Amino acid sequence: MAESFFELLQYRFFTNALLASVLTSINCGIIGTYIVSRRLVFISGGITHASFGGIGVGYFFGINPVLSATVFAVLSALGIEFLSKKADVREDSLIGIFWSFGMALGIIFIFLAPGYAPNLMGYLFGSLLTVSPADIWMMLALTVVVSLFFLLFYKVILFISFDQEYARTHRAPVQLVNYLLISLVAATIVLSIKVAGIILVISLLTIPQTIANLFTTKFGKIMLISVIIAFMGTFAGLMISYNYNIPSGASVIMSLIFAFIIAKLLSIIVNSLKVKTSYRNEPVETD
Secondary structure, eight states, X not given: OHHHHHHXXXXXXXXXXXXXXXXXXXXXXXXXXXXXXXXXXXXXXXXXXXXXXXXXXXXXXXXXXXXXXXXXXXXXXXXHHHHHHHSSSOHHHHHHXXXXXXXXXXXXXXXXXXXXXXXXXXXXXXXXGGOOHHHHHHHHHHHHHHHHHHHHTHHHHHHXXXXXXXXXXXXXXXXXXXXXXXXXXXXXXXXXXXXXXXXXXHHHTTHHHHHHHTTOOOHHHHHHHHHXXXXXXXXXXXXXXXXXXXXXXXXXXXXXXXXXXXXXXXXXXXXXXXXXXXXXXXXXXXX
Protein backbone atom coordinates (compact mmCIF):
# COMPACT_ATOMS: atom_id res chain seq x y z
CA MET A 1 0.00 0.00 0.00
CA ALA A 2 2.81 2.41 0.96
CA GLU A 3 4.79 1.56 -2.19
CA SER A 4 1.79 2.08 -4.45
CA PHE A 5 1.12 5.44 -2.80
CA PHE A 6 4.68 6.69 -3.36
CA GLU A 7 4.54 5.46 -6.93
CA LEU A 8 1.36 7.48 -7.46
CA LEU A 9 3.15 10.62 -6.28
CA GLN A 10 5.14 10.52 -9.52
CA TYR A 11 2.00 11.44 -11.46
CA ARG A 12 1.02 15.11 -11.71
CA PHE A 13 -2.71 14.42 -11.62
CA PHE A 14 -2.35 12.55 -8.32
CA THR A 15 -0.25 15.24 -6.63
CA ASN A 16 -2.82 17.82 -7.78
CA ALA A 17 -5.56 15.69 -6.23
CA LEU A 18 -3.58 15.35 -3.00
CA LEU A 19 -2.98 19.09 -2.78
CA ALA A 20 -6.67 19.70 -3.45
CA SER A 21 -7.52 17.32 -0.60
CA VAL A 22 -5.29 19.24 1.83
CA LEU A 23 -6.55 22.69 0.81
CA THR A 24 -10.19 21.63 0.72
CA SER A 25 -9.86 20.06 4.16
CA ILE A 26 -8.53 23.31 5.62
CA ASN A 27 -11.22 25.43 3.99
CA CYS A 28 -14.10 23.10 4.81
CA GLY A 29 -12.84 22.43 8.33
CA ILE A 30 -12.80 26.15 9.16
CA ILE A 31 -15.86 27.33 7.22
CA GLY A 32 -17.87 24.22 8.12
CA THR A 33 -17.44 24.94 11.83
CA TYR A 34 -19.00 28.36 11.29
CA ILE A 35 -21.82 26.86 9.19
CA VAL A 36 -22.71 24.26 11.82
CA SER A 37 -22.50 26.68 14.75
CA ARG A 38 -24.73 29.22 12.95
CA ARG A 39 -27.05 26.45 11.68
CA LEU A 40 -26.60 27.59 8.09
CA VAL A 41 -26.66 24.13 6.54
CA PHE A 42 -29.87 24.79 4.60
CA ILE A 43 -28.56 28.13 3.28
CA SER A 44 -25.33 26.41 2.24
CA GLY A 45 -27.34 23.78 0.37
CA GLY A 46 -29.14 26.54 -1.50
CA ILE A 47 -25.85 28.23 -2.42
CA THR A 48 -24.42 24.90 -3.55
CA HIS A 49 -27.21 24.24 -6.05
CA ALA A 50 -27.45 27.89 -7.11
CA SER A 51 -23.77 27.71 -8.16
CA PHE A 52 -24.80 25.35 -10.97
CA GLY A 53 -26.07 28.45 -12.76
CA GLY A 54 -22.52 29.81 -12.78
CA ILE A 55 -21.23 26.56 -14.26
CA GLY A 56 -23.73 26.84 -17.10
CA VAL A 57 -22.79 30.49 -17.71
CA GLY A 58 -19.12 29.52 -17.79
CA TYR A 59 -19.67 26.83 -20.42
CA PHE A 60 -21.84 29.11 -22.53
CA PHE A 61 -19.39 32.03 -22.61
CA GLY A 62 -16.27 29.87 -22.74
CA ILE A 63 -14.77 30.87 -19.38
CA ASN A 64 -13.55 28.73 -16.49
CA PRO A 65 -16.75 27.18 -15.04
CA VAL A 66 -15.27 27.11 -11.52
CA LEU A 67 -14.51 30.84 -11.65
CA SER A 68 -17.95 31.75 -13.00
CA ALA A 69 -19.61 29.44 -10.46
CA THR A 70 -17.68 31.15 -7.65
CA VAL A 71 -18.86 34.59 -8.73
CA PHE A 72 -22.44 33.34 -9.17
CA ALA A 73 -22.43 31.58 -5.78
CA VAL A 74 -21.04 34.64 -3.95
CA LEU A 75 -23.68 36.89 -5.55
CA SER A 76 -26.40 34.38 -4.65
CA ALA A 77 -25.16 34.18 -1.06
CA LEU A 78 -25.08 37.97 -0.72
CA GLY A 79 -28.53 38.16 -2.31
CA ILE A 80 -29.99 35.70 0.20
CA GLU A 81 -28.30 37.48 3.12
CA PHE A 82 -29.41 40.94 1.97
CA LEU A 83 -32.98 40.14 0.96
CA SER A 84 -33.68 38.07 4.07
CA LYS A 85 -32.82 41.15 6.17
CA LYS A 86 -34.25 43.93 4.01
CA ALA A 87 -37.15 42.40 2.06
CA ASP A 88 -40.35 41.04 3.52
CA VAL A 89 -39.59 37.50 2.32
CA ARG A 90 -38.89 34.46 4.48
CA GLU A 91 -35.33 33.19 4.37
CA ASP A 92 -36.30 29.61 3.50
CA SER A 93 -38.40 30.90 0.59
CA LEU A 94 -35.47 32.93 -0.73
CA ILE A 95 -33.20 29.89 -0.50
CA GLY A 96 -35.69 27.85 -2.51
CA ILE A 97 -35.95 30.62 -5.13
CA PHE A 98 -32.17 30.98 -5.57
CA TRP A 99 -31.74 27.19 -5.49
CA SER A 100 -34.23 26.58 -8.31
CA PHE A 101 -33.14 29.68 -10.28
CA GLY A 102 -29.50 28.60 -10.29
CA MET A 103 -30.27 25.04 -11.33
CA ALA A 104 -32.68 26.14 -14.08
CA LEU A 105 -30.28 28.78 -15.41
CA GLY A 106 -27.41 26.28 -15.46
CA ILE A 107 -29.43 23.70 -17.39
CA ILE A 108 -30.57 26.31 -19.95
CA PHE A 109 -27.07 27.70 -20.60
CA ILE A 110 -25.50 24.24 -20.83
CA PHE A 111 -28.19 23.19 -23.31
CA LEU A 112 -27.57 26.36 -25.38
CA ALA A 113 -23.76 26.13 -25.21
CA PRO A 114 -22.22 25.59 -28.67
CA GLY A 115 -20.46 22.33 -29.49
CA TYR A 116 -20.72 19.06 -27.64
CA ALA A 117 -22.61 18.92 -24.37
CA PRO A 118 -20.08 18.99 -21.49
CA ASN A 119 -19.63 16.07 -19.14
CA LEU A 120 -21.15 17.26 -15.88
CA MET A 121 -20.35 14.16 -13.81
CA GLY A 122 -17.28 15.80 -12.29
CA TYR A 123 -19.31 18.79 -11.09
CA LEU A 124 -22.30 16.81 -9.87
CA PHE A 125 -20.46 13.97 -8.11
CA GLY A 126 -16.87 15.18 -7.77
CA SER A 127 -13.72 14.33 -9.70
CA LEU A 128 -10.58 14.73 -7.60
CA LEU A 129 -8.38 13.19 -10.28
CA THR A 130 -9.27 15.93 -12.79
CA VAL A 131 -8.22 18.86 -10.59
CA SER A 132 -6.20 21.32 -12.67
CA PRO A 133 -3.30 23.60 -11.63
CA ALA A 134 -5.70 26.56 -11.97
CA ASP A 135 -8.06 24.90 -9.46
CA ILE A 136 -5.14 24.41 -7.05
CA TRP A 137 -4.15 28.08 -7.24
CA MET A 138 -7.73 29.21 -6.59
CA MET A 139 -8.01 26.81 -3.63
CA LEU A 140 -4.68 28.05 -2.26
CA ALA A 141 -5.77 31.68 -2.55
CA LEU A 142 -9.01 30.88 -0.73
CA THR A 143 -7.12 28.99 2.00
CA VAL A 144 -4.90 32.03 2.62
CA VAL A 145 -7.90 34.39 2.73
CA VAL A 146 -9.99 32.13 5.00
CA SER A 147 -7.11 31.43 7.40
CA LEU A 148 -6.13 35.11 7.71
CA PHE A 149 -9.74 36.24 8.08
CA PHE A 150 -10.44 33.79 10.92
CA LEU A 151 -7.14 34.62 12.63
CA LEU A 152 -7.76 38.38 12.50
CA PHE A 153 -11.47 38.31 13.40
CA TYR A 154 -11.64 35.16 15.52
CA LYS A 155 -13.31 36.77 18.55
CA VAL A 156 -15.85 38.65 16.44
CA ILE A 157 -16.68 35.48 14.50
CA LEU A 158 -17.04 33.59 17.78
CA PHE A 159 -19.49 36.19 19.12
CA ILE A 160 -21.48 36.24 15.87
CA SER A 161 -21.64 32.43 15.71
CA PHE A 162 -23.36 32.13 19.08
CA ASP A 163 -24.88 35.50 20.04
CA GLN A 164 -25.21 38.25 17.46
CA GLU A 165 -27.06 40.59 19.81
CA TYR A 166 -24.21 40.37 22.31
CA ALA A 167 -21.77 41.16 19.50
CA ARG A 168 -23.80 44.24 18.54
CA THR A 169 -23.78 45.53 22.12
CA HIS A 170 -19.98 45.45 21.91
CA ARG A 171 -20.15 47.46 18.66
CA ALA A 172 -18.84 44.62 16.52
CA PRO A 173 -19.38 45.08 12.74
CA VAL A 174 -21.88 42.21 12.68
CA GLN A 175 -23.52 42.91 9.33
CA LEU A 176 -20.24 43.48 7.49
CA VAL A 177 -18.69 40.32 8.95
CA ASN A 178 -21.84 38.36 8.07
CA TYR A 179 -21.57 39.47 4.43
CA LEU A 180 -17.87 38.58 4.30
CA LEU A 181 -18.44 35.21 5.95
CA ILE A 182 -21.32 34.22 3.68
CA SER A 183 -19.12 35.15 0.70
CA LEU A 184 -16.35 32.88 2.03
CA VAL A 185 -18.93 30.13 2.56
CA ALA A 186 -20.01 30.44 -1.08
CA ALA A 187 -16.42 30.43 -2.38
CA THR A 188 -15.54 27.41 -0.23
CA ILE A 189 -18.55 25.49 -1.48
CA VAL A 190 -17.75 26.09 -5.15
CA LEU A 191 -14.04 25.32 -4.84
CA SER A 192 -14.91 22.07 -3.04
CA ILE A 193 -17.15 20.87 -5.87
CA LYS A 194 -14.28 19.10 -7.64
CA VAL A 195 -13.73 17.08 -4.45
CA ALA A 196 -17.28 16.15 -3.45
CA GLY A 197 -19.56 17.41 -6.25
CA ILE A 198 -22.63 19.66 -6.08
CA ILE A 199 -24.82 16.82 -4.81
CA LEU A 200 -22.63 15.91 -1.83
CA VAL A 201 -20.40 18.90 -1.05
CA ILE A 202 -22.53 20.05 1.88
CA SER A 203 -21.63 16.82 3.68
CA LEU A 204 -17.96 17.80 3.60
CA LEU A 205 -18.92 20.95 5.50
CA THR A 206 -20.97 19.21 8.17
CA ILE A 207 -19.85 15.61 8.83
CA PRO A 208 -16.30 16.39 10.08
CA GLN A 209 -17.69 19.08 12.39
CA THR A 210 -20.35 16.72 13.71
CA ILE A 211 -17.68 14.12 14.47
CA ALA A 212 -15.48 16.72 16.21
CA ASN A 213 -18.45 17.97 18.23
CA LEU A 214 -18.86 14.48 19.73
CA PHE A 215 -15.63 15.02 21.68
CA THR A 216 -15.41 18.79 22.23
CA THR A 217 -17.63 21.87 22.28
CA LYS A 218 -14.85 24.46 21.92
CA PHE A 219 -15.04 26.38 18.65
CA GLY A 220 -11.29 26.42 17.99
CA LYS A 221 -10.81 22.74 18.75
CA ILE A 222 -13.74 21.79 16.52
CA MET A 223 -12.10 23.67 13.63
CA LEU A 224 -8.76 21.94 14.14
CA ILE A 225 -10.22 18.45 14.54
CA SER A 226 -12.54 19.03 11.57
CA VAL A 227 -9.58 19.87 9.32
CA ILE A 228 -7.85 16.63 10.34
CA ILE A 229 -10.98 14.50 9.89
CA ALA A 230 -11.81 16.16 6.56
CA PHE A 231 -8.32 15.38 5.25
CA MET A 232 -8.52 11.77 6.42
CA GLY A 233 -11.87 11.41 4.64
CA THR A 234 -10.75 13.09 1.43
CA PHE A 235 -7.49 11.12 1.34
CA ALA A 236 -9.33 7.82 1.88
CA GLY A 237 -11.87 8.86 -0.75
CA LEU A 238 -9.08 9.77 -3.17
CA MET A 239 -7.50 6.33 -2.84
CA ILE A 240 -10.84 4.55 -3.18
CA SER A 241 -11.81 6.71 -6.16
CA TYR A 242 -8.53 5.96 -7.92
CA ASN A 243 -8.46 2.22 -7.20
CA TYR A 244 -12.11 1.50 -8.03
CA ASN A 245 -12.75 4.24 -10.64
CA ILE A 246 -15.78 5.73 -8.88
CA PRO A 247 -16.72 9.41 -8.36
CA SER A 248 -14.61 10.98 -5.63
CA GLY A 249 -17.60 12.68 -4.01
CA ALA A 250 -19.30 9.41 -3.15
CA SER A 251 -16.10 7.77 -1.89
CA VAL A 252 -15.14 10.81 0.24
CA ILE A 253 -18.57 11.07 1.86
CA MET A 254 -18.82 7.33 2.49
CA SER A 255 -15.40 7.47 4.18
CA LEU A 256 -16.60 10.32 6.40
CA ILE A 257 -19.86 8.55 7.24
CA PHE A 258 -17.93 5.43 8.18
CA ALA A 259 -15.70 7.61 10.40
CA PHE A 260 -18.81 9.15 11.99
CA ILE A 261 -20.25 5.73 12.82
CA ILE A 262 -16.98 4.67 14.47
CA ALA A 263 -16.69 7.97 16.37
CA LYS A 264 -20.29 7.77 17.56
CA LEU A 265 -19.80 4.23 18.85
CA LEU A 266 -16.61 5.30 20.63
CA SER A 267 -18.35 8.28 22.24
CA ILE A 268 -21.18 6.04 23.45
CA ILE A 269 -18.68 3.61 24.97
CA VAL A 270 -16.65 6.41 26.59
CA ASN A 271 -19.76 8.09 28.03
CA SER A 272 -21.10 4.81 29.39
CA LEU A 273 -17.75 4.10 31.07
CA LYS A 274 -17.78 7.58 32.62
CA VAL A 275 -21.28 7.02 33.98
CA LYS A 276 -20.30 3.67 35.47
CA THR A 277 -17.14 5.15 37.02
CA SER A 278 -19.00 8.09 38.57
CA TYR A 279 -21.70 5.73 39.88
CA ARG A 280 -19.11 3.51 41.54
CA ASN A 281 -17.35 6.47 43.08
CA GLU A 282 -20.50 7.85 44.66
CA PRO A 283 -20.44 7.58 48.48
CA VAL A 284 -22.78 5.02 49.95
CA GLU A 285 -25.21 6.45 52.49
CA THR A 286 -25.91 4.43 55.60
CA ASP A 287 -28.70 4.79 58.10
